[in-house]
Amino acid sequence: MSGPTDVAACVEEARRAIAAAGSTEELRRVTAEVSGKRSPLAEMSRELGALEPEARRQRGQHLQAARAVVEGLLEERAAALRFEERSRELAASRLDLTEFLPGSPAARAARGHLHLVSQTRDELEDVFVGMGFEVAEGPEIETDWYNFGALNIPPAHPARGMWDTFYLDLGEPETTLLRTHTSPVQIHLMERAVLDGALPIHAVMPGRCYRRDTPDARHLPVFHQVEGLVVDRGITFADLAGTIEVFTAAYFGPDIHARLRPAYFPFTEPSAEFEITCTLCRGTGCRTCSQTGWIELGGCGMVDPAVFAAVGVDAESWTGFAFGFGIDRCAQMRHQIADLRALVENDIRFLRQF
Amino acid sequence: MRVPLSWLRDFAPFEDDAAALAATLDDLGLVVEGIEQVGEGLADVVVARVTTVAAIEGADRIRRVVVDAGRGPVEVVCGAGNFGEGDLVPLAPVGAVLPGGFAIGRRKMKGVVSDGMLCSGRELRLSEDHDGILVLNDVAGARPGQGLVEVLGIEPDVVFDLAVEANRPDAWCMAGVARDLAARLGLPFAVPATDALVAAVAGAATTGGLAPPTGPEAGLLASVRVTDTELCPRFTARVLTGVTVTDSPAWLARRLTLAGMRPINNVVDASNYVMLELGQPTHPYDLDRLAGPGLLVRRAEPGEAVTTLDGVVRALGRPGPGLDDTGQDCLICDAEGTPVGIGGVMGGASSEIGPATTRVLLEAAYFVPMAIARTAKRLHLRTEASARFERGCDPEGIDRAAERFCELVALTGGEHLTLAPGVLDVAAAVPRPLSVTVRPARLNALLGTAFTSGEIAGLLGPLGMTATATGGPDDPVAVVVPTFRPDIRPDPMGQADLAEEVARTYGYARLPRRTPAWPQPGRLTPRQRARRRAKEVLCGLGATEAWTTAFLSEADQLAAGASPPFIEVTNPLVEAERFLRSSLVPGLLGALRYNAERRQGDLRLFEVGAVFARAEVPPAEGPPAETTERLGAAFAGPGDDAWSAVAAWRTVAEALGLDGWVLEQGPHHGRAGRVLHPYRSGTLLAPPVREGGARVTLGVVGELAPDLVEAAGLVASDGRPRRIGWLDLDLDALLDPATARRRPAEAAPVSRFPSSDIDLAFVVPEEVPAGAVEATLADAAGDLLESVRLFDVYRGAQLAEPGRSLAYRLRFVAHDRTLTDDEVGEARRACIAAVEARHRAVLR
Missing domain, CATH: 3.30.70.380 (Ferrodoxin-fold anticodon-binding domain)
Incomplete structure (x- = not known):
């Protein structure tokens, strides 16, 4: 065999060879040369048997130490080479992340958008759920009784002029209609609760409504309302005012307040219109609020005894309040949407903003 | 309703602070929709005499006018031609700011410099007249250079534009507004006698009023017969003879103008004035043009035709659509039965007051509100009178209103004016004052307050109610509600009505507030949570939610595969779009097309909403319609096709925990085949929840039919219809755990052994x-x-x-x-x- 026979020289030779290995591949070859079965150190180990015991012991120790050194050098070099190679790979796999192609397969998972009205409705529901309300829903096609009669709006009542109604060709003329407000859901809820003996009621009722209004910047013939109804023992107008105030602050922000002023709704008595601090000028007065600092949001009041009578709730034991306002209008105010018709155009440039 | 502050002051001594009054009116529920400062912006306008009028070369619409306003000649350019040299006209010089904030500057037109503007009545907000310049020749004492305000005696005023709620007919007049306002402000309220009114408003000495009735009895001059006291429970008529029809006094005409009514003549104006002041419509007839002479009040014959004052022939006496229309219309006829008007709604042309009128019969009546409401609604005829009668006029205010009318006509009616003695009066049962007992405990339970009986009586009294608190603070208050408050109902509703009155007079803002609490938790139902989840999943798949129309054309309905007859809107906004949608397909295709036309057609859209169909078996209760909540999703992104829809369905089903569903591949033919690609679509079915039940159809999935896509204009660059993946789910079935089977609630253990x-x-x-x-x-x-x-x-x-x-x-x-x-x-x-x-x- 060739090569150094001296242990120290072997280690030196191994050190040189290891340092010279430029890749993991080369290092594997060097490993065989310097620590494999045919390496000089292995040869020397095999030759130990021929020595005297004392000399064999000494030389054995030397050889073991030398092999440990070589192994250490190999490991060290291997780690260094792995690091270098991984670094080169990383650099080679560089991406310019601003080269993003929106049409590429990876981009197909782009998030879609809930309609602004859905988002608003969800958020309103969440606020009311947090205040202890359940969420109830009802049909969009209603009878005259649920939409008007039970709500203390008999036929030909002048108050019917407050709602321009779409009538349907179902049954007798003008008996079936598209609900003009979510209030019929109140009637369904109370009827069911009376039947099941399940009073009290604490519910909000969001939903789609229809009025024969020509669409313009502030009106849509199809729109969304949320209605609230509480029927319980000991409920007063003070609870109504407090509920409106808490909701207003929770949804619009702590610096937005509510105030009530007398109004007329056939299904509540006393009734009130509720206004909130103008969300645009925060109450200092602007064009939107006609310099008053307040904008109208909805109507509310104590459930009229005639409504309780229509559904069979004992008005001596139970009192209640109801309120209602436009979901689309909330969205319009919060996002300063100049023209409500943008909500039904379905232009993706509008929808994806929310 | 336009309410001049000066007019309100007839009834109570209100302060000047318009903003404070407006806030109080708002807080009373008499909502102020606008405040107009009258007489503002006229300070700089002066009287000027026209000295020269000359044509401008190259202009035929405008002329060069030189005027003298007392400080030398002023040259202006003017477009009106209703005046000439020597006339007196109002001049707004450079620097003046007219009502509404219009600033006058120096302008140059066709090379002529204009140093101001000659003004029309409308530009000065003095009248509606905009046909020419306001000519002041007839204004006594007008001289060039004088201020217009001084010459016309214009007093600054404030006009509130009030929105009065439908249940407050009493507040739909000056006296009613003043009563509410005075009650809140603690001011004395009274309707002044005509004499005192004229003295206060016109500054004239007392007129002595209307001379005592003389001459023949009213009953000898005219007759009144009422054959239907159900529609018209009270009808009165007074007769004035020797009437000169002329202009109204300036103050009266001005008040009408401020309130938004056009002065016509002293008789018609007096009637309108009384209506605005007291809320009672009256109707003056030219007695000499009434056959009989006299009036007959009767029910219209079925199909009877009447020509109203507006020249329209109207068919009466037959019920219209809608519940409870009895088809009963009240006709006012001459004594021979020929109609001269529709009672409480509109008069006829034949007996109108004209310049030649000398004998006037004044009708003041009470019509049953619901009857007027039905007639006005069916005829689409809403007039100042019908709007008041249908809300309910004060049956006890008739005589006062008629007397006020006579006294006002007397101011200008000429020296021969005579009121015939006696009143033609047919009276049946009219509403009487109502007694309501208010229990303080009940009222406080509604309002959350602690009012005593004495406080309640104190708050109701100033509204014209007789409220008597007898006994202790918790003892009932006996309230007598006057007939001008028809909104207050008998008990048990009456206590709630009066609670509102107490709260209103006290001030809603002063009422206590409390945040209620109850032990029941608030939450969404499983269905509501599942719906939200399904929508969020679709968003996660890159689909955006749309909101499309519920009203479709017949062609769209048929194209979407629905079977007629569809549910139809009987009074649609757009005639063609009068069907309630049976499918979400047309709406979403329309939304895709809308975006495609804007070069943004690579989209995934979805919608959740109701679709409607006639019920095949009408339910025992409720409308004969079937409403289904559906989720529709259209996949029209790059590379989208049926697979996109299938992938979306699998994700939705997974998210909702649906178990055991199957996709039953088409082919779809016939009606469904028009909507869905016959070979690239299938039906989604769920196993029955209970053993032996029928499988439940959850919806369809696949691709839209190419013909449908092509008809919607959604074609690829090669002109072929685009492939659009389509998922259409019945949420009533899908979201209901009782219908569609779900994964069991119990967790399945995960094996620790290799698979x-x-x-x-x-x-x-x-x-x-x-x-x-x-x-x-x-x-x-x-x-x-x-x-x-x-x-x-x-x-x-x-x-x-x-x-x-x-x-x-x-x-x-x-x-x-x-x-x-x-x-x-x-x-x-x-x-x-x-x-x-x-x-x-x-x-x-």
């Missing part, structure tokens, strides 16, 4: 659905199967058998041991045997 996979590829004939093979594998593999998944489909010449190769990966696992090769091999053999036996398939 083993086997891959099986079969050549299967094309007509065998891959889903069926998969179901067979799942069935045959036994209890050890963890999952089965199709992972490759191959079609090509390499196959020995006709069909395609379907490759499945099956994963087996046991919960108590590592599976042996024998166990897996056993399952493998069973799978192969089952598939080959059931599907004419061959293992590859």
